[in-house]
Amino acid sequence: MKVGFLFNHDALHQIRHTAPVIGEIVRYPQVEAVVLTSSAEQEREVRALLGAAAAKVRFVSLKIGKVAAALDRALRFVAPFRRIATLRENLPAFAALDVLVVPETTSLLLRDRFGLDQLKYVWIPHGAGDRSVGFRAVMRGFDLVLLSGAKVRDRMLAAGLITPDNHVIVGYPKFDTIDNGPPPRLFANDRPTVLYNPHFDPLLSSWYSMGEDVVAWFAAQSDYNLVVAPHVMLAQRRVHASVEHRVVHWRRDVAERYRSLPNIHVDMGSEASVDMTYTRGADIYLGDASSQIYEWIVRPRPAIFLDASKAEWQDSPDFAHWRLGEVIGDIRELPGALDRAVREPDRFRAAQEAAFAATFSLTDQPASARAAAAIVTRFGGA
Incomplete structure (x- = not known):
């Protein structure tokens, strides 16, 4: 059974969500693992994560033609043109596979637009967040969906996006790649460090309307350190457009x-x-719509959310993560929110612990091993 793992994105943030599974699936003698990448950077990252197991994997470099490359140079800052061209111009490489494992949904174009309907498609979502874009009808097209925990499973079942038979809860493979040692020291002082992690979504992100004021506020004070680390896709394009939100x-x-x-x-x-x-x-999270809040609560700590869109969020599942910290709608509220975060660091601990338990299934077996077993059991008869 040939199982392919596709990495076909502008940035590297999706790789850790599926690459650990490769190192586990090569343990099955009936599996030939194939890694398909659309850039040298992706291949280097996968090889680094796999270590010695990379020797058991066949790597395929996906190329696009000169015309597509020229169009990509013109369009890359406003549209994912290269990703689609990579699928269209490498159909023989995909047709040679039995199963394709992906961390995103664009790859379903291989079947829905380009006719590869014999291939089995496996989706491992790259994140466990709450945005509505993570719960779309296109997800019904996968043969197998591997999920992090009950929270996402229950919402997808309720929406009819998965069935009781086409999904398995396996945990969060990215956690298998993370150092479990002491947290890194980010600054050479003892001030509280705030992580500002805005999303790129043009409606929900605080970056476009509040980001400059956030950075300016921290620059003018001496009580806190600030790490500005947006979702990596924010810097990949100059113009961000949302078809969903127009x-x-x-x-x-x-x-x-x-x-x-x-x-x-x-x-x-x-x-x-x-x-x-x-x-x-970091010590305090400052964000808006990024699913990284769920990676943050691995170790419960204060969180503050910037409501840039004036959302009606209280009863919306799309904003469930905003119940894990204080929500503010104006930069003038930031000093008070930070002060409360320092004085009451455990204010949202119970909510964060409950959310983590619902979002991530943890067992004695690594998530990547559980995912590999689910794939082989479903498609390889083991």
Whole structure:
């Protein structure tokens, strides 16, 4: 059985959600593991995560033609053109597989638009957040869905996106790649460190309307450190458009005058943005719609959410994570919220612990091993 793992994205943030499964699935003698990547950076990242197990894997580099590459250079900042061209121009590589494992949904175009209907499609979501975009009708197209825990499972079942028979709860494979040692020290002082982690969604993100004021506020004070580490896709495009919300925003950069300040660190997409360096090392979370809040509550700590869209969030499942901290709608409320976070660090501990237990299934077996077993059991007869 040939099982392919596809990595076909502008950034590297999806890799840790499925790559650990490769290292486990190669233990099955009936499986030939194939890694398909659309950039040299992706292949290097996968090889680094697999270590010695990479020798048991066949790597395939997916290329696109000159015309598609030229169009990509023109369109990459506003649309995922290269991802679709990579699928369309490499159909023989996909047709040679029995099973394809992906961390996103665009790959279903291989079947729905390009005719590869004999291939079995497995989805491991890259995150366990609450945004409505994570619960769309397209998800009904997968043959097997591997989920982190009961929270996501229950919502998908209620919406008819999965069936009782086409999903398995396996946990969160990304956690298998994370150092469980002491949290990293992010600054050479003892001030509380705030992680500002805005999303790129043009409606829900605080970056476009509040981000500059957030950074300016921290620059003007000396009580806190600030790590500015948005979702890595924020920096991948200059213009962000949401078909779902019909909103478009132009991304501003962090002004140079803030980048050299000793209490501010700006990271617009390095490895540390995706390997939980900041979510492990900071003291207070400041965000909006990113699913990284669920990686944050591995160790319960204060969280503050910026309501940039004036959402009616209280009873919405799309904003369930906003119950894990204080919600503010104006930058003028930030000093008070930070003060309360320092004075009452356990204010939302019970809510965070309950949310973590519902979001992530933890057992004595690593999530990546559980996922590999689910794939082989479903499609390989083991």
